[in-house]
Amino acid sequence: MKKSVFTNLKYDIPSSIVVFLVAVPLCLGIALASGAPFFSGLIAGIVGGIVIGSLSNSQLSVSGPAAGLTAIVLAGITRLGAFETFLAAVFLAGLIQLLLGFLKAGSIANYFPGSVIKGMLTAIGVIIILKQIPHAFGYDKDAEGETAFQQANGNNTFSALLEPLQHIHIGVTIITLVALTILVLWEKPFMKRFKVVPGALAAVVVSVLLNNLFNAFFPAIAVEKEHLVQVPVAGSFDEFLGLFTLPNFSAITNKDVIITAFTIAAVASIETLLCIEAVDKMDRLRRATNQNRELKAQGIGNMVSGLLGGLPVTSVIVRSSANINAGAQTKASTIIHGTLILVCSAFIPGVLNMIPLGALAAILLITGYKLARISIFKEMFANGKYQWVPFIVTVVAVVFTDLLTGVGLGLLTSMVAILYGNMKNSYYFHKENHHEGEVIRIQLSEEVSFLNKASIKLTLNHLPANSKVVIDATKTTYIDYDVLELIKEFKNIKAPEKNIDCILTGLREKYKIDNTHHVISERQAFTDRNESFTNQETGILVYN
Structure with missing residues (x-):
């Protein structure tokens, strides 16, 4: 009652x-x-x-x-x-x-x-x-x-x-x-x-x-x-x-x-x-x-x-x-x-x-x-x-201006902080720690917005040459168009240049990215992983 x-x-x-x-x-x-x-x-x-x-x-x-x-x-x-x-x-x-x-x-x-x-x-x-x-x-x-x-x-x-x-x-x-x-x-x-x-x-x-x-x-x-x-x-x-x-x-x-x-x-x-x-x-x-x-x-x-x-x-x-x-x-x-x-x-x-x-x-x-x-x-x-x-x-x-101006500046600062936090990768990929033959997995979060673009780009740019990478979007319900274009560019252009074997999981069905040359099971991809790095702000989880 x-x-x-x-x-x-x-x-x-x-x-x-x-x-x-x-x-x-x-x-x-x-x-x-x-x-x-x-x-x-x-x-x-x-x-x-x-x-x-x-x-x-x-x-x-x-x-x-x-x-x-x-x-x-x-x-x-x-x-x-x-x-x-x-x-x-x-x-x-x-x-x-x-x-x-x-x-x-x-x-x-x-x-x-x-x-x-x-x-x-x-x-x-x-x-x-x-x-x-x-x-x-x-x-x-x-x-x-x-x-x-x-x-x-x-x-x-x-x-x-x-x-x-x-x-x-x-x-x-x-x-x-x-x-x-x-x-x-x-x-x-x-x-x-x-x-x-x-x-x-x-x-x-x-x-x-x-x-x-x-x-x-x-x-x-x-x-x-x-x-x-x-x-x-x-x-x-x-x-x-x-x-x-x-x-x-x-x-x-x-x-x-x-x-x-x-x-x-x-x-x-x-x-x-x-x-x-x-x-x-x-x-x-x-x-x-x-x-x-x-x-x-x-x-x-x-x-x-x-x-x-x-x-x-x-x-x-x-x-x-x-x-x-x-x-x-x-x-x-x-x-x-x-x-x-x-x-x-x-x-x-x-x-x-x-x-x-x-x-x-x-x-x-x-x-x-x-x-x-x-x-x-x-x-x-x-x-x-x-x-x-x-x-x-x-x-x-707020103290030195007025309520609305002060809150507006606070909101702007908060937005800049979010952008900066997404640009900075808290787990910078160290090539020297990577051993040949290990599989690197990039697990995309449920929602990947434009705010995640900078960190994903930084992660992809620091992947070592001659490695095997899986970009997994099986749990993802939304990916921003700019991020999708970034992944396409990496798979089709940058990965071949560095001789990176790039496997896309969950993206082919949802977003029609061609993956015909790389089809492996998730179990095969992750049997050799031995270390993980996480950053919830970036929208990705990396295993290697």
Whole structure:
């Protein structure tokens, strides 16, 4: 019997509170950085939690407005001239994503290498830490949710670290340190009895009380409004409804609207698929997300967000990581966090506006540390250079550029590593070890692609003269045309030149390569073999 999504509420409710606390300032910060109305970020967070959380089969992913789309949103609003027109592009982008889901475009996620995904997660952890350091000291000039290396104010991630040293806010710094202490202690075994309350919630409550104490007794270090969460406050229900904006559908056929929609759909889909792959790798229960269903859910989510006046939505790694670290078990956590944003924004925005950003910076600093632990670097290094190099390139590239550019460079590096690995033969054939009369067998793997061409060519070129060689394709179901041509050339031209007796097994029937002059049994061919070399990357197995 299938369990209800609400079976694990004792884990999901506390984690939903943590994600809610993290999501509110991120939603507002991304809206600010995008040049959109403040409340549009909260709408996107609500839709990402309730709508996409309900439709997706990802148990731990959290969707909402994404930092990776801020530049596209800002450019789109500027180009289209009105936020209502931009909302039509968001709705259309969702429709495109829904279509991509039905076309099964989500399968592209299966081609993301694990080393690149781990590199992306580690880089996000590094970025979270670097971006939250200024907020931890009370320097909030850079909007929450910003992840790009180059900032709008001319600074970059590293130069921005110097600014807080000249503008340290004593009250915010104290609150951050107290919140960090609570979060660290909450993980200790002796605090087990208190874990019914999330550590993040305890840190936030203590931070609010501490700031009230500052206001009462130490006003010089009290945290001012600009260093607190700033949710829009509506004076009445009608005023609250006025925070929602309807799209201008009359402009949906506008060329610029269509271009903006396709751009949003492409970037949002790639970011979502990357995030889903990363979240599945972090899931302790190893549950797999249906990528095509995820694209459909994201599409419907963006259509709803556009209809209500919200920003574009994607699966977001920062909130998803916070969700996993807080102990979430099912997507109930995502749905509840969206409900909390809606209820609290409507009924108690004033309470949210008492939360110091320093307390939230402490939560995110812990999240970033868990993503970028030193042990992850050690693990990847131990996995060998073909894992380590793409991993470290992805980490550096994401930190110094942005998410998509960094992942793109990581994928390129991974492809180069694969090509290089297939060009290098790990068992170089030594002529001096070959004894006259021994038979050399080249066993082709089940699938031989163009990536195997270089290593097969190298192997054939190093075969000794006056030898007997069997190229066996009896277990092969697919051979790339270029590899087939290479084998034909070797058998018909190069082998006779070196007086190599070349026997083809399994190729004549499947690929019609003439082999009439060389027919021997497999038993005869391999009676004299005494040594074997293997390389799974090259697609061949050699015996001699």
